[in-house]
Amino acid sequence: MLKIIKKYNSISVQAKAAIWYTVCNLIQKGISLIAIPLYTRILTPEQYGSYTVFLSWLEIFEIIATFRISWGGYIVGLTKYEHDRDRYTSSVQCLGFTLTSIVLAIYLIIPDLINSITGLNFGLTLMIFSLLYTTPSISFWTARQRVEYRYQAAVAVTMISSILIPILGVAVALTIDQKQNAIIGARVLVHGVIGLCLMLVNCHKRFCFFNKEYWKRSLKFNGPLLPYYLSTVLLNSSDRIIIQNLVGKAQAGIYGVAYSASMVMSLFNSSINSSLQPWIFAKMKEKQYKEIPSVINSLLVLVAGVNLMLIAFAPEAIAILAPPQYAEAIWVVPPLAASVFVMFFYQHFVNIEFYFEDSKMIAIASIGSALLNVALNYLLIPVAGYLIAGYTTLLSYLVFAFAHYVFMRRICKKNGCPVEIVNIRQMCLIMLVFFILMGILTFGYTVVLVRYGFILIVLATAVVKRNFIVQKIKELKK
Known part of the structure; x- marks a missing residue:
């Protein structure tokens, strides 16, 4: 001490x-x-x-x-x-x-x-x-x-x-x-x-x-930043406003609990990125591009695992956060937790945009994604119910991620930086596996053995691979 x-x-x-x-x-x-x-x-x-x-x-x-x-x-x-x-x-x-x-x-x-x-x-x-x-x-x-x-x-x-x-x-x-x-x-x-x-x-x-x-x-x-600020808030908060207008206050409250539970993971993601970003900037300054993709992918797997654990324990988390009247919120946690994972996914593209001080396209991407989210909510909530808002948010963030990837490629080519600075194929594969496991866990809300079986597998993998995880974290401190 x-x-x-x-x-x-x-x-x-x-x-x-x-x-x-x-x-x-x-x-x-x-x-x-x-x-x-x-x-x-x-x-x-x-x-x-x-x-x-x-x-x-x-x-x-x-x-x-x-x-x-x-x-x-x-x-x-x-x-x-x-x-x-x-x-x-x-x-x-x-x-x-x-x-x-x-x-x-x-x-x-x-x-x-x-x-x-x-x-x-x-x-x-x-x-x-x-x-x-x-x-x-x-x-x-x-x-x-x-x-x-x-x-x-x-x-x-x-x-x-x-x-x-x-x-x-x-x-x-x-x-x-x-x-x-x-x-x-x-x-x-x-x-x-x-x-x-x-x-x-x-x-x-x-x-x-x-x-x-x-x-x-x-x-x-x-x-000039007002459209960006507004679109960011609309992307994050418009769901609850639209749900109240189209369905009711109670449903907005249930959705709000699921949103709060899911956004807890964004704090973990931000902590990871705050360590990763300066490391990436240092490697880019030294033009040591080959070391970057493996670290990004390793941390992407780590963040995916943590967000999947939230999805796995969603019924228990919602039971702690709210009484039984809010139990329906568990079905919104998977897409919202996946949205948080996608935020971390596209943050790697944003980091490269920031390094080259070329962030003017961020506003375009955020405005487009926010408008898409609002339009999808007004179109689908009356048809499919308010729980669909979690999936419209996820889709909007996926569009946001795709736009940032396109912008990042353009910026890399403009500045003579190899686009292979991120391994997009491996990143997309990790995302695909994440979505498959998310689907299995969501199904597990009604079949408890499936859910707890997955939890045991993840914990066992974390124990077996603990040295590898620690090594990747130490690399960020070098």
Whole structure:
């Protein structure tokens, strides 16, 4: 233990910040996951459906009303305006405040029309706007702490808000009938108090409402990204909105539980990619292309195995996350977990696009896939039922992956990089095997011996091949 503490004290502040932000992110995701069983046992499926749809619309309104100015463009600006960070932060925060006020004014002119589109009432929509006024302040402040490596306060604020929201929400929900409003209200209250405090912190040193250069740069940077941001949210969240509109709130809630369970795997995938990406970039810089395909394929098999384990244990996972009323959610887990696997699949193509700093085609692919997903949902849900939404999402991600592969080939040829940097045949073979096993496991939901037999085979294989798995992970650290 002392050795670990000594080693920790010897590393740079940048490394310490990276460690703590990673740990904080993991704990934050863990708290969100722990909150699901609490919410589903307090709320009816209809109420939980309303809650998940509210969160989906919150994401959409956030893009339209704030331009996501507090995201990556702000961090770039902190670097560019290093000696004027106080005025820059104050000015762009006021820009976001102004944009939100414009959208709020439009809403107040035509509230009935917008409410008929969203399915939200006037009060819930005002809750969305209250979050849009305060939450960006938290994002601005946290981003600046990250850039300046002041991680202690940022981690503390994130942890406090993550813990308070479910505790306060559950406590109030137990005392009123509209329980979903209590959980939403807890988010509004916690983020409101913290956001208002940090809004003052962001502005109090050198206040600047309007700076032409700062506003122009922020709008120029974030404006063109709006279609990409919107399409990404639609691809991830439109299912629940459409299910509520076409089928009902209860079905949206059931689907939302399956979605939350499946997206847990995206955290594992992101951790793998965060280690893989710099390794790939280093190998590409050294033009050591031959080493890349085998590592990619090995990790693809690892991720496939982990996602298959989620599919295998879906009945047990859903039973933990929600009461019996949500049991139907197990049938949506396989296609949604497969979608997470496909995300990791195409991330290898995206990594190469990022290396050559040629990511302009990403927006085209995301917009096309999002529109396809929405169209398929409206076409198929009335015919095949709401569970088909999981498979329309999977198909949309497969189209997204194919588009990225085409873009990657074009970029490789343009930059003199061999397209064999990925072994697409082996990758597709791994995907094919994944889908076959997914089908077997889904069948196993009704035949328990099939499912548990597969689980034993996977565990035995992992034990036998443990040295091989460890070796591939170590290669990423070289």
